[in-house]
Amino acid sequence: LHYPLRRQRQMCIRDRFSKTGKFWKGNLHTHSDRSDGLLSPDDLCQRYKDAGYNFLVISDHFVGLYNYPITKTSKFTDPEFTTILGAELHSGASENGEIWHILAVGLPENFAPSNSPRFVPIDDQESGPEIAERCFDAGAFVVIAHPQWSGLTLADARSITSAHAVEAYNHGCAVSTDRPDGFHTLDLLLAEGRKLNLVATDDAHFTEPDFFGGWVMVKAQQSKPDSILESLKEGSFYSSQGPEFIDIEINSETAEIQSTPVSTVIVQGQGSAYVAQHGEAIVSAELSLERLRNSPWVRVTVIDQYGKRAWSNPISVSYTHLTLPTKRIV
16 A cells, blocks of 8 residues: 655654643544534633643534534633634545544634535535545644544545544543444554554533543643644644653663553554553553564553553654664653
8 A cells, every 4th residue: 555655754653752842631522512512612611621621622513514613712712721723524425325524623714615514425525535635735633533433444544544643532432332442443554554643532512421531632832723733743642531641761672651650551562462561550660572573663551540541642663773762752
């Protein structure tokens, strides 16, 4: 498989937390009453601000039924909280015949509507890959939304070549259907050489307890839309349900992980490759990478005593030499 070189360069995985700044907590996927959510945009901003979030994307459904909304809430911006324009876009049919769901963060306010009157594919509309590409080219951070919930096939996922990330955990899908997962889709694409990150989100509608369950921690100099969007595209973030990463170092022999107290630390790689450590109140772990020597990438999961997780983005590694410079990830 060959993917456009221009996109591969822009989506390369980098040493993501070496930049200066601090971590900002945010939700990338939320719906207001401008589409099918319960609360007004103002109420959503206040709820997330009160819950300690630093930024929010109100990603209303971009269909004609709701007049193609891109919800602007800039009046809530202050030094510790901001909002970023975005939408969940729908166009074309996936292999199961259902309409695509593409999450786009950082869309311009004047993004041209698609021909998507409702949540049903019709003739004479963009395909999912085409609308994802248009979002990408407009400067958005593009996410393949809830692959398990949507019933996406691997062929579907392969077709989206203009994406930065896979929605690996969706709290709304967990609460409503017990189908929250995108890790299998992500790992299969990584095995084929795709350079993609992962995000955890709420997909909150506030019609059920689908809020404050998954978020991203973004390393940026300021809690401002442009700064956060730049860091998202660079991969300068991790995803969480509660635990926090303090530091991750990858070298030729080991992965060293520091975090808030957890019960399990796992380093996963391609196929079935993994190594894990279990215990109580683990705050520092050093795991051998011997079992992952054939994997071109690794990612880290930590799990606390309540079953809450945090996930690093995939980290590109190479074992072609006996020694490697240390990669400090957090």
